[in-house]
Amino acid sequence: MDGLFVSFDLTIAWALLLAFAIYVYVVLDGFDLGIGILYPFFPEKKDRDLLMNTVAPVWDGNETWLVLGGGGLFAAFPLAYAILMPALYPPMIAMLLALVFRGVAFEYRWRATSRLSEKAWDGAFIGGSALAAFAQGIALGAILQGIEVEGRQYAGGWWDWLTPFSILTGFSVMAGYALLGACWLNMKLEGDVQHRVRRIARILALLTVFFIVAVSLATPFLEASYWLRWFGWPNMLATAPVPIAVGLITVLLGRSLFAHGRDWLPLVLTLLLFLLCFLGLGLSIWPDVVPGEVTIWDAASPQKSQAFMFVGAIVLVPIILAYTAYAYWVFRGKLDPEQGYH
């Protein structure tokens, strides 16, 4: 089996595969968390039921990509997993507990018998979604700004992750997820609710672009290598298309949020925007997994482990994508507020 893989670098393949899994997670769970963040703008029970029903059949699958991200990192890059998790301890724990709250709210909300307990689970859904998004943003910022490593272990304190930059990235991810959520709802709903969602989406699009610009401007100042990557010559030739494309998509997104018809377009454009941000982040840290400290090759598990999993992943990931797509297809289309489709 080893001979089969000499022609290309499995470690790079795994880095790309994990990046893909994380992107799919962001794409799928992003709108799902975003709906929780948008809940406060829809205080009426009728609307809230509708919002939640748009994701009820698929949210389990969406969160599974997060498990794949964690499990895949553990399997393909165990050293990175072992350094990052303790370094990000408080945000990670906060994210996990937040996901507990919002996850169970999907089921409990319909079981609550009093107004009070229903309000409480709505609160859990809102708080859990917002905190999970914020913690993911914090984790992103903390990785970008660098992590102290000694030997094969994290060597910093348990508050190192908390900086103005990581708070900025925290709010950025919240805004971005809320935008994804609004675009999803724009696609799934109609009538008055859709109008309200659209108005919110326009504001969120502005906010998200503002955060993208802010994070992009701050990032090159964190590490010299980031600066060289983005502004050094001739690297700039390779990196410049990313911000240019961001600008272009922003314009298209703005237009699509004012135009009529093609309700799927804002969601697709926002996903492209996320993809570009993702590319930008990748360009900044490549080929490190702990920036400035550990490269993907340092952290990689042996070829035997990566090859064993790769065979499975190549076969299974397309199958998973196929039946995930099927599940979405089954529950496709606008949700009729008069019916509640399940």
Place this chain on the structure above:
Amino acid sequence: MDTFLGFDAVLLARIQFGFTVAFHFIFPAFSIGLASYLAVLNALWLRRRDPAYLALFKYWLKIFAISFAMGVVSGIVMSYQFGTNWSAYADLTGPVLGPLMAYEVLTAFFLEAGFLGIMLFGREKVGDGLHMFACLMVAVGTAISASWIISVNSWMHTPQGYIIGDTGQFLPEDWFEVIFNPSFPYRLAHSLTAAYLTTAFVVGGVGAFHLLRGHRVNRAVRIMFSMSMWMAALVAPVQIFLGDAHGLNTLEHQPAKVMAMEGHFESHPDGAPLILFGLPDQEAGEMRYAVEIPNLSSLILKHDWNAPLAGLDTIPDDEEPPVAIVFWTFRVMIAIGMAMLGIGLWSLWARWRGTLYTQRWLHRGALLMAPSGFVAVTAGWMTTEVGRQPYTVYGLLRTADSVSPLGAQAVGTSLIAFIVIYFTVFGAGALYILRLMSRPPEPNERGVRVEPGPIRTSGITPAAQEQDTSATQKPAE
């Protein structure tokens, strides 16, 4: 030494892992069994077109939805616990164990989650055939998931198929040996059977409760009680046999654990007694107030009255597991197993006499035993996990060398957060489940998420939203 409320970081991390995994273990134990039960009920409905099966399917589906959600969220926590609290362990075992867990995600979690939506809400949208397929995929997914994670767990008990690399990491040498390590088949059979039994007793308890409440003519109640009593009668003996085989396997690979289970502080060169009860005193190295049956332990473990059995006196003190926990949890598990067998036999007798649905004492017994599976599963799990202390990878990696470089305060604070939140969230979930169980299945049982439904309260009739069922609607209770 760095401590939090008097505990050091290693102990806090152990408590945290034990706490989160114990909660997580309870939901899958129930979900694995319930997913299969639902698939069986749905198949019976499709085959016989007897509405009682459809009513039962819908009744348990609502309970399954809640239990599954709790399993998902507590499972996400587990996939990150290795890194957050056990980073040294994660670094060292990642190359061997990581791929198995990645396979669990790829082959099982996605399958379950992908088809769950269709199983819960999709019967009308995809038709009976595909809906049945979705039910099967969810049931199979839970069993695949259990297989991978138990393989991982078993490798930590009986590691093989690895070499140790320059960095001190365990590196894979032979995947077949890693996955099919010596304790894996026994542990898998014993755990899966435990999950099915646990669910059977929950179902039986609910059935018994409604029989006691006078719903004897409700066919769905009778069917669920009868099915679960068949499970108890047929599977409890199988489980006792599997448990014995697993014990013998443990004796071969982890003798110190069996010594702690048996409470054998001393070696017995000519036949060891079976200690029924006693107070283990690990410091003194003796069993106080022991009630014992001479030579029986040798008969059980070695199938020979007079076979010699070594005791904990042959194990260095710093390699002994904590005896009292292992000794007691083992007895709790055994006692429940025997009680399950008793209920099974009793039900056979009642069935033969034609009094299965009228013997109130049998129903009381079954009701009392409803939660027993959870207790047995947790106790058995504690026996095996505490019994392999002080190691995470048996004989090779000590627990104390596995933890993250975190202060006791960080671990302690997060532990308190986990305890408070888990009890609140999963306590509420348990209450919702109990409330669903407290009423009997109705002939026109509603599907998931219809009562106390969201949309009905906003003025729309239940019939309008009830696409899930073609049966006629019943007014809200």
